[in-house]
Amino acid sequence: MTVPDVLAFYVLAVLILVSASMVILAPRMYLSVVSLFFLVIFSSFLYFGLNASYIAIFQFLLCGLCLFLYIFLLLKKIGRLNLRLKLVSPFKLVFRTFFVFIFGVLTYLFFVEEFSNSLFDVFSFVSEKSSDVIDFATHIFPLHLVLILVVISAIVIRIFLLSYQNSEAISEDSKQKEGKND
């Protein structure tokens, strides 16, 4: 690995971690959303370095542009773009962060205890030669199932929302009629 590759990895790693932290710690909502956008862009650059250019472009288009615009427009619509963000109370904050810290330490200890001996190495298959050759094009076919599922779920949600609106309208009508009768 050349020096620019090493440098690029560390710079991207730091940028990804900083932008992820900013999503959580940003004082305003729009800063949090913009940090998420930068996280998507930096992680896409990281995928480029790992020869996964298709995934990088796909993530940038789907999550970077579409999802970011969707969140941004939604926040603008409800007028919460400049909302001041709060964390949970200090006691809960300390307790939950401590919980995540314990989780991290336990995971680290698990890997060290279980997989660092000479008998068994969890990542040994990385260096082994595999004879399986997978063609990307032949395995992409389930994508249409996912797209069909998306369309069906969108229709179901739409029907659910319409029926909810109808029931609300009916209940309001009945209330108005009761008010007139009284």
Added chain:
Amino acid sequence: MIDNLLNIGLMHYLVLSFLLFLIGLVGVLVSRNLLRIVMSLFILSVSIVINFIAFGYYCDNSLDNANIISLFVILISAIQTIIALVILYKIYLANEFLDAEKTKDKEI
């Protein structure tokens, strides 16, 4: 020690994705805003995708497998985020706030 730092390998990407996962988990646990909890869940899925692609790159003949799995993970996480946003929008219309602490005390 310096050699380990300069020879970028699978372990470096795993450590990066693990740290990203921890940040996302902290975000889910300590945020009060429901939208920020959804964005933290998205961070978790990004860490998973980094994991898959790193394994695909460092394993022989596995990059296409990793690309396919990552494609589905990204697609499903984007769909999950959009559906969660729609639900949050309905919660906002009903309650006029997106605070998890207040929402859990309220009957929906």
